Amino acid sequence: MYDVIVVGGGAAGLSAAIFTSRRKLKTLVISIDIGGQTNLTNKISNYPGFTDLSGPKLMDIFRNQAKSTGTEFIFGKFKNIEKEGEGKDQRFIINLTNGESYKGRAVILAYGKVPRTLGIPGEDKFVGRGISTNAVQDGHIYKQKKVAVIGGGNSAVEAAELLSETSSKVYLVHRRQQFRAEEITIERVRALSNVEFVLDSVPTQIKGNSVVQALTVEDVNSKSQRELKIDGVFIEIGFVTDTSFVNGLVKVNAANEIITNEYCETSTPGLFAAGDVTTIPYKQTIVSAGHGATAGLSAYTYLQKLDGKPVVKIDWT
Numbered sequence: 001m002y003d004v005i006v007v008g009g010g011a012a013g014l015s016a017a018i019f020t021s022r023r024k025l026k027t028l029v030i031s032i033d034i035g036g037q038t039n040l041t042n043k044i045s046n047y048p049g050f051t052d053l054s055g056p057k058l059m060d061i062f063r064n065q066a067k068s069t070g071t072e073f074i075f076g077k078f079k080n081i082e083k084e085g086e087g088k089d090q091r092f093i094i095n096l097t098n099g100e101s102y103k104g105r106a107v108i109l110a111y112g113k114v115p116r117t118l119g120i121p122g123e124d125k126f127v128g129r130g131i132s133t134n135a136v137q138d139g140h141i142y143k144q145k146k147v148a149v150i151g152g153g154n155s156a157v158e159a160a161e162l163l164s165e166t167s168s169k170v171y172l173v174h175r176r177q178q179f180r181a182e183e184i185t186i187e188r189v190r191a192l193s194n195v196e197f198v199l200d201s202v203p204t205q206i207k208g209n210s211v212v213q214a215l216t217v218e219d220v221n222s223k224s225q226r227e228l229k230i231d232g233v234f235i236e237i238g239f240v241t242d243t244s245f246v247n248g249l250v251k252v253n254a255a256n257e258i259i260t261n262e263y264c265e266t267s268t269p270g271l272f273a274a275g276d277v278t279t280i281p282y283k284q285t286i287v288s289a290g291h292g293a294t295a296g297l298s299a300y301t302y303l304q305k306l307d308g309k310p311v312v313k314i315d316w317t
């Protein structure tokens with residue numbers, strides 16, 4: 001039995017665990033990986049205090065800090081959550097896909113988002129055989145090969161820039177003329193001689209035999225088709241929130257993000273949420289870390305009150 005179970009080992013989850021462990025609450029982090037989406041950036045330039053650090057290095061610091069304060073870790077995939085009992089006897093049961101279950105008196109949901117899919121023929125067939133959603137991790141596979149990056153946000157443009165360093169040719173396929181990415185990054189990518197912008201175009205099919213060999217794109221205006229001969233496709237079209245895990249226990253908005261108040265409380269007492277999985281504006285590492293800290297302190301306050309113990313004053317007011 002844990003005091004607090006944190007689901008998700010990204011910036012929000014690790015930060016929450018640091019705050020609950022420091023309050024001497026028996027804390028377990030359950031996660032598929034450690035670091036989450038922050039691991040996907042090879043240089044994090046907007047986390048105050050760290051000017052030249054990769055995402056994975058920053059997340060290592062978070063992990064070590066959580067570990068040193070007593071947090072326990074289990075690697076596994078969260079399947080669903082159940083609630084039993086009421087008031088002081090209330091418990092949450094976290095079920096994993098491997099059949100294991102863990103019980104906690106309070107739970108902090110911090111499992112972020114999952115990559116959005118294209119929904120086109122060939123996409124399911126070639127996952128792991130030429131299709132990737134992670135240029136930092138998989139880019140090296142396509143050394144001196146041709147790749148396509150799909151998307152128009154920061155992730156896509158940054159992926160194209162990174163891949164241009166090792167791949168012989170990079171097609172950047174985007175359904176509009178205008179990008180959502182930062183201007184400064186777009187300008188840098190426009191200057192790269194081995195990056196070709198394929199604009200006003202949507203992917204319609206991924207082709208190949210045992211591995212990816214081509215991507216078909218359609219011009220949204222003329223409807224003409226073009227086949228790009230490539231070895232790899234990087235799908236960088238954003239992330240979606242999966243709330244099927246917690247159906248019924250939390251309220252969500254139209255984008256399926258978990259609604260919380262400023263204390264990271266959900267609609268179920270004892271169940272908190274933090275970071276990208278929530279409605280919090282600005283999906284950034286520093287924001288998730290701060291949100292995780294709030295969730296950790298709120299879980300502590302909740303348990304102290306439940307046990308009739310005094311709540312240590314945490315703010316300066």
Ligand SMILES: Cc1cc2nc3c(=O)[nH]c(=O)nc-3n(C[C@H](O)[C@H](O)[C@H](O)COP(=O)(O)OP(=O)(O)OC[C@H]3O[C@@H](n4cnc5c(N)ncnc54)[C@H](O)[C@@H]3O)c2cc1C
Nearest residue numbers: 008009010011012032033036037078112275276283284285
């Ligand atoms: C390519 C890219 C570059 C970025 N660059 C920057 C940047 O430079 N600066 C910046 O501030 N932000 C950046 N971001 C955004 C930032 O990474 C996120 O806002 C941040 O990671 C959110 O943290 P989080 O803990 O809320 O969620 P996540 O980082 O998504 O962590 C979620 C955690 O939950 C785990 N998880 C998910 N599903 C399950 C499940 N079913 N069972 C168990 N565990 C699960 C995951 O394994 C992960 O550990 C970038 C994002 C991307 C994609």
